[in-house]
Amino acid sequence: MKVIEVKNLHKTYDEGEVKVEAVRGIDLTFEQGEFAAIVGPSGSGKTTFLNMLGGLDTPTKGEIDIDGVKVHNMKGSALIDFRMKNIGFVFQAYNLIPVLSAKENVEFIMRLQKMTKIERDTRAEELLKAVGLGDRMNSRPSKLSGGQQQRVAVARALASKPKFILADEPTANLDSKSTETLLDIMEKLNKEENITFIFSTHDARVVKKARRIITVEDGKIISDERKS
């Protein structure tokens, strides 16, 4: 089942005199349950592409269709609402609200979605256990390691039951041990719960785990391989 369909996507940053063509003509589709890596050197346009997929940035040209919704036409609070309900985000850093505990961070997005307290409680606990943090639920982010923080971010991203999760270099700040743990958890969620993950990286160890590897260079796709 197709979740995302991207057609002829372009993004040009207009910085006065210089124009940066960060993304130039990407066509892609993602299926439900994919575990896909966007790979490419720094500056190749990965972040720009993911931001547009997630509705954080608007394309200069082209179309993004998420489950039948034309995201490239959306604006303002409708877009914010759409993001909240359909897309889970994991960023490289600054994922969590520092003054809230791990559990409250996961609950936060469910509160925005106006879920009931019981629903929030059970789901937050369930998700934190799933990412292996059942015993750190009441810790604030500053009391967690970088890897643990990223796992909370994954749990938070899952909380809203999104159609897919976008993770922009989620392991960039992690050591190899934490990187492995995080990827194992993501892989497990993908296999067992059929969660769609789209993540960018330039780390070879992360690339190895992906089942689909999309390589970009200069804002264009140069290869798109699937492993069986």
Added chain:
Amino acid sequence: MIWSIAWKNVWRKKTRSIVVIISIALGIWGTIFTYAFMIGWVNQRVYAVLNSEVSHMQIHHPKYKENNDMQYTIPNGNKIINDLGSISGVKTYSKRVEIGAMANVSSKSTGVIINGIDVENEKQVTEIYKNIIDSAGTYFDSKKSNLIIIGDKLAKELKLTRYTITPELISSLRNKKLPESLTTKLDSLIGINYRVEAKFETALQETLGEELATQYFYLIKNKAISYKIRSKIILTFQNANGELSGAAFRLAGVFKTSNSMFDGMNVFVRNSDLQAISGFSDQQFHEIAIMVTNTDSLNLIQQEIQAKYPELQVETWREIQPEMALSSDYMNISYYFFLVIILFALSFGIINTMLMVVLERIKEIGMLMAIGMNKMKVFLMIMFETVYLAMVGGFVGMIFSALTVWRTGQSGIDLTAFVGEGMEAMGYSAYVFPEISIDYYFGTGIMIILTALIAAIYPARKALKLNPADAIRSDA
């Protein structure tokens, strides 16, 4: 949820928040306490005006006050006195004869105003009888004729005072925990009488040394003073027929109000004694002073009396002492004016702090917007945070104000050592009892919240302008 995150955010940078809170608290405390001090001061003055000097209302012949010409007695005065009792809202009233005179004691003489009064009625209207200094006589308690009550200031001018150090005085100073070096030195002065304040002061300086003497002069002086009760005072004046007249009076008591000018000018004698020498009959007098039951209806009562006696001058204390009424009325407005200035200054600190908050949290705010927190909620979060910060500061400031106002309002602030005589010369007490009504606290609280809301707008708008993609990418 937003409000609880905002509350927790306030305490993220504790030191910075506490600095802002303390500055707000100090600003608020300074404002409230300053005004409590002034209000207490003015209210005491108003109390004195109403209860010792002017009363709520006065009736005169319309020409009397032009230059206090004593020919202008109130026409049909006794009829008015009889009528006043039936006017509703009038509580008490007293009639007075007022005559300008010279007061003589041996070689000293000075100008005074003789108030010829009906003692029992006067007690209903003024509280001078409560202001008789301890062990300085009584307020016409004796039945003897030709008694006179004078003020402390006049007693000093006429040299009817004496300064003596007694063993009792020294032991009372010891009880007050004054330095032992002071009390032992004073022993050498026991029993010596000083007639003049200046001589007494010199003696104190010689025995105690410059420093101790200056520090404790006021205190010791007020304990050492005594008055020569039963001294003879000669009053000389022109009588009703324009002839020079006069008589000797015996000093019965000395009063002291917070207004030393009043104390220096006014002497009180029984009207019955005065009639014998003044040429005025029982029917003739210059002034009726009135107290009402409820000051809210003061103007209505004034109008009623004025309508009944259109030929007389009927004035409330506000008309007799307009500057006093004005300072009392404008206290409120000037308070808020002052507060606005203070809050305006504080708002720069608040804006600066909140701008730093937004700047520090660009990535976090970007993340919040990315995961679905809408602009309204981001805006509210910054607003709440600002309001909390200001409210905590305001709350601390108001609690501190309430405590200090309460404490000093109980004990009074003693300004005698600094400005005592100067203030009293202007009619203001040298003991201030700060007071401020609860309305000021409510008003201040609302003003603080308003200030916070206004100060929050600019930083909150900065946060709103952030674009999540740029914010997360930013290297700040």
